[in-house]
Amino acid sequence: MSFYRKFAGSMLLGMAAAGAAHAQAPDAAAAASTAPTDPLQWLEEVAGEKPMAWVHQHNAVSIKELEGKPTFPALQARLKTILNSKERIPYVSKEGEYYYNFWRDAQHVRGIWRRTTLAQFQLPEPAWETVIDLDQLAAGENENWVWGGASCLYPKGERCLISLSRGGGDAKVVREYDVTKRAFVADGFTLPEAKSNASWINDDTLFVSTDFGPGSMTSSGYPRIIKEWKRGTPLEQAKTLYEAKATDMSAGAYKDFTPGHEYQFVERQIDFYSGEMFLREGDSLSKVPKPDDATAFTVRDQLVITLRSDWKVNGTTYPQGALLATDFKSFMQGKQAFEVLFAPSATTSLDNVSATRSAILLTTLDKVKNRLTELRHVNGKWQRRVVDAPKLGTLAASPLDSVDSDQYFLTVTDFLTPTTLYLATAGSDARTKIKSLPAYFDASPYKVEQFESTSKDGTKVPYFVIMNKKTKYDGKNPTVLYGYGGFEVSLKPSYSSITGTAWLAQGGVYVLANIRGGGEFGPRWHQAALKENRQKAYDDFISVAQDLIKRKLTSPRHLGIMGGSNGGLLVGAVLTQRPDLFNAVVSQVPLLDMRRYNKLLAGASWMGEYGDPDVPEQWAYISKYSPYQNVFKDKKYPRVFFTTSTRDDRVHPGHARKMVARMEEQGHDVLYWENTEGGHAGAANNDQQALMWALTYTFLQGQLK
Numbered sequence: 001m002s003f004y005r006k007f008a009g010s011m012l013l014g015m016a017a018a019g020a021a022h023a024q025a026p027d028a029a030a031a032a033s034t035a036p037t038d039p040l041q042w043l044e045e046v047a048g049e050k051p052m053a054w055v056h057q058h059n060a061v062s063i064k065e066l067e068g069k070p071t072f073p074a075l076q077a078r079l080k081t082i083l084n085s086k087e088r089i090p091y092v093s094k095e096g097e098y099y100y101n102f103w104r105d106a107q108h109v110r111g112i113w114r115r116t117t118l119a120q121f122q123l124p125e126p127a128w129e130t131v132i133d134l135d136q137l138a139a140g141e142n143e144n145w146v147w148g149g150a151s152c153l154y155p156k157g158e159r160c161l162i163s164l165s166r167g168g169g170d171a172k173v174v175r176e177y178d179v180t181k182r183a184f185v186a187d188g189f190t191l192p193e194a195k196s197n198a199s200w201i202n203d204d205t206l207f208v209s210t211d212f213g214p215g216s217m218t219s220s221g222y223p224r225i226i227k228e229w230k231r232g233t234p235l236e237q238a239k240t241l242y243e244a245k246a247t248d249m250s251a252g253a254y255k256d257f258t259p260g261h262e263y264q265f266v267e268r269q270i271d272f273y274s275g276e277m278f279l280r281e282g283d284s285l286s287k288v289p290k291p292d293d294a295t296a297f298t299v300r301d302q303l304v305i306t307l308r309s310d311w312k313v314n315g316t317t318y319p320q321g322a323l324l325a326t327d328f329k330s331f332m333q334g335k336q337a338f339e340v341l342f343a344p345s346a347t348t349s350l351d352n353v354s355a356t357r358s359a360i361l362l363t364t365l366d367k368v369k370n371r372l373t374e375l376r377h378v379n380g381k382w383q384r385r386v387v388d389a390p391k392l393g394t395l396a397a398s399p400l401d402s403v404d405s406d407q408y409f410l411t412v413t414d415f416l417t418p419t420t421l422y423l424a425t426a427g428s429d430a431r432t433k434i435k436s437l438p439a440y441f442d443a444s445p446y447k448v449e450q451f452e453s454t455s456k457d458g459t460k461v462p463y464f465v466i467m468n469k470k471t472k473y474d475g476k477n478p479t480v481l482y483g484y485g486g487f488e489v490s491l492k493p494s495y496s497s498i499t500g501t502a503w504l505a506q507g508g509v510y511v512l513a514n515i516r517g518g519g520e521f522g523p524r525w526h527q528a529a530l531k532e533n534r535q536k537a538y539d540d541f542i543s544v545a546q547d548l549i550k551r552k553l554t555s556p557r558h559l560g561i562m563g564g565s566n567g568g569l570l571v572g573a574v575l576t577q578r579p580d581l582f583n584a585v586v587s588q589v590p591l592l593d594m595r596r597y598n599k600l601l602a603g604a605s606w607m608g609e610y611g612d613p614d615v616p617e618q619w620a621y622i623s624k625y626s627p628y629q630n631v632f633k634d635k636k637y638p639r640v641f642f643t644t645s646t647r648d649d650r651v652h653p654g655h656a657r658k659m660v661a662r663m664e665e666q667g668h669d670v671l672y673w674e675n676t677e678g679g680h681a682g683a684a685n686n687d688q689q690a691l692m693w694a695l696t697y698t699f700l701q702g703q704l705k
Contacts, residue, residue, distance in 0.1 A: 044654035058672040076694035083686035095157030110134035148172040153200045154257040167647035167677045197252040204231035207253035220605035222250035271608035303328040308523040321522035349522030359426035361397040370395040388429040394492040414493045416443040440497035453547035456539040467509040478704035479509040479554035485517035485537035486566035488526040502697035515540035531611040560584030572627035584703035585640040592655040594626035600652035633666035641699045650680040
């Protein structure tokens with residue numbers, strides 16, 4: 001898998017606005033574009049004394065109110081029990097002969113990195129070896145370490161690059177670790193805290209892209225220079241291999257360790273949806289001639305390409321959303337002969353691609369339900385086999401080792417069935433159940449329905465409703481509508497012990513909206529809401545809310561909306577456009593000030609999604625929905641609970657802080673809670689997660705019942 005696919009994967013974002021809001025939008029645009037400064041900009045100083053005093057004051061108000069509710073203590077205690085449960089599925093990844101898992105519970109608050117064998121993992125109670133105890137490490141080094149992951153050298157996995165962040169941010173320290181000795185390597189590879197990418201080439205050499213000093217980072221705050229770093233040499237003496245432009249998003253490199261196909265690749269990420277890929281051979285880089293907006297990676301002798309746009313080659317047009325395969329060496333020599341491994345339809349899209357030793361596993365979506373297909377390249381031809389797997393819900397295939405194993409883990413989940421992990425083998429429908437979540441809530445009273453709303457432009461928008469079988473269509477049901485609608489992210493059915501316990505079991509209805517901007521129907525669904533078309537995502541979300549009300553599943557008095565990151569922007573925009581439809585809004589780690597988002601932390605990397613507010617023509621459409629510029633004193637809004645994290649170095653906490661301050665100045669009723677740890681996830685450990693969700697659902701229960 002390519003650097004970009006891993007990088008982008010970690011990035012874990014109805015009707016038009018009322019006439020009055022639209023009438024004011026041009027004034028908001030003009031004011032924001034001419035205003036020399038934002039009087040609330042002081043709240044962007046993340047750890048400043050004055051802003052933090054403001055944070056603590058607001059936290060105290062929210063904590064006092066929400067923790068004071070009679071239902072809060074029991075809910076928080078229950079969520080802590082669930083999140084720290086030893087019955088959770090310990091997902092593993094293979095390194096050498098062992099299977100590694102990172103685990104947090106009540107005894108290991110920061111967590112332990114541990115390992116076991118495959119035979120042990122299949123037992124009800126595996127025998128685990130602790131490799132790194134993060135609680136002990138943090139205490140011994142007097143650091144607020146939060147686990148950031150491990151990258152181990154293939155094939156033995158005895159040397160690993162361990163990433164650790166202070167408080168949970170994206171910026172991490174990287175340190176080489178000797179698994180056999182259970183110790184960090186003295187004078188080993190070490191990178192200071194930064195947004196870095198480091199990957200193995202061999203025992204003594206790394207690809208590294210990090211903050212090398214002034215001018216070495218992009219305007220998005222990511223590394224732009226890739227170097228080859230030899231063991232025993234200072235980082236400043238590492239050999240430069242490639243430099244992306246300062247205006248690009250990022251650059252990175254990786255090696256495919258498949259024997260006989262040990263390719264090295266350098267990737268330039270121009271923006272979130274386009275980039276260039278280069279094959280490194282010695283000191284030369286050869287561009288892989290794929291479309292810039294297509295993603296590609298090698299599977300043995302094949303190059304597999306996913307298209308975001310139609311691609312016309314030698315008189316043949318390959319459709320947007322298709323998956324192609326071609327012989328990699330021939331392709332690099334100029335030959336363009338492709339096999340179509342997947343072509344989308346009106347209701348189907350490609351969800352994920354992975355590889356075992358002899359097969360490619362395709363996970364597709366059909367009306368937001370997963371299907372799994374195996375493809376084998378035999379004697380120059382592709383053979384296809386549909387895997388017999390559950391037809392409802394979500395499937396995720398994770399190969400144990402793409403080089404020397406045909407086994408893979410299959411995760412099966414839906415809204416009401418506890419997630420189950422199976423061990424499967426390519427070429428067979430037989431699979432062994434390995435682990436399953438317990439039933440954290442009684443699902444028997446509930447059912448799942450899939451409906452469609454009609455958006456402003458006539459587009460049909462699917463959404464899921466999870467509700468009690470005895471639910472009356474009387475408009476009185478407390479309902480939470482959740483959405484995201486961005487970055488080609490698909491919202492799929494999944495089992496949530498938190499939602500089930502904190503909302504369904506309390507009499508609530510939960511709704512998941514599959515609006516444009518997401519990836520549920522492939523690139524076309526995403527691109528329909530890009531930049532100047534962003535309003536379509538908001539129209540879709542509003543249409544779902546209106547459809548729920550029309551069906552009398554709920555009413556504005558009992559309807560709330562929730563979203564995080566890009567979803568926090570979604571609910572912020574809809575809050576300002578159609579406040580009459582809702583009685584509660586939860587906006588988590590949100591973007592809200594779209595006038596300055598590109599100047600805050602990683603914001604510049606998202607201009608491919610939203611546009612550039614510094615370009616007048618683009619600010620003209622961004623200004624119409626930017627929540628911070630479209631909240632007004634003389635309008636009545638539902639109550640809002642904003643949450644964020646001081647340590648979020650992806651979406652700046654200033655977005656939520658400033659929105660709250662502005663709404664308070666205008667006399668609106670809002671609550672605010674900022675976790676001082678946690679990064680973009682909003683919480684750094686299970687107890688913090690329990691607190692965050694207990695506060696959230698206590699707020700929603702109070703507003704919507």
